[in-house]
Amino acid sequence: MTAPITREEAGRLMRLASNAAVAAALLMIGLKFYAYLATGSVSLLSTLFDSALDIAASLVNLLAVRHALMPADAEHRFGHGKAEPLAGLMQVAFILGSSLLLLMEVYDHFVHPKPVTRPGVGIAVMGLSIVITGALILLQRHVVARTGSVAIKADSAHYGSDFLVNFSVIAALLISWNFGLWWTDPLFGLLVALYIAYTAITIGRQSYDMLMDREMDEAERARIIDIVESHPQAVSLHDLRTRRAGQDMFIQFHLELPDTISLIEAHLISDAVEASLHEAFPSAEIIIHQDPHSVVERRQDLRARMDQTRPGRSALLDADAKRGV
Incomplete structure (x- = not known):
């Protein structure tokens, strides 16, 4: 069992995790945009969609965390803590939106197959993305373990799905490159889209429980x-x-x-x-x-x-x- 943590220390950790998420998302957007232009891979495009929404979700999360940590005032006697689960629900909208956009792109690639070019560039970029995402997740999980923040937990779940997505994209690029199986690229994109939707449902349930004043465990x-x-x-x-x-x-x-x-x-x-x-x-x-x-x-x-x-x-x-x- 972890030692109790003060509100001030919890706030410092939550702000650190939120700022780190924004910085990581910005870096990965640039890397993946370059890799997509070089390869034309739909599975790589799926991660670009996700990273673009990551930055929006992380910015919302950053603002929500700062608001949630504000002390109680004359108009909010119970504090501002419910800004956290509200941010979680907003992340659900972002995540489901990315899943829908990706499904549309997957359908287009199944109907109109496109060859993957320069897969080596995509593999290198995804490998670097795995390192960045992995470091961010470790930080976020530490913060969640210490603070129990539902907003940081939602963000961590989102980036956790990204971590798996990055591995799947590397697999799709390798298979498509070595065996000429064009359909593996959109297939992996489809699996990623479904997993992203599942993540959104999980985050939505947790946020809903907090907004509805569910009892502690x-x-x-x-x-x-x-x-x-x-x-x-x-x-x-x-x-x-x-x-x-x-x-x-x-x-x-x-x-x-x-x-x-x-x-x-x-x-x-x-x-x-x-x-x-x-x-x-x-x-x-x-x-x-x-x-x-x-x-x-x-x-x-x-x-x-x-x-x-x-x-x-x-x-x-x-x-x-x-x-x-």
């Missing part, structure tokens, strides 16, 4: 429960709700405490629990509601009796409890 929820219940005076907790918005994390729950303690003691215990949670989740905003344990038990008993006599009535009781009724 079970391992993180279990860790929260363990931390809370490890406090000697915390009886239990219920109504745990969690969500993420970029680098921002929100945790709220009802903390069950002994009936006999004072309000001051309950406040101090809640502060101690909150401090323990912040050690594990430094960027979390935590809301704790204190409940006397006996009140929770009585509510559970009442719920059980209601279910026996009037099925479904306990759900209304739960709703009233969450509204503070």
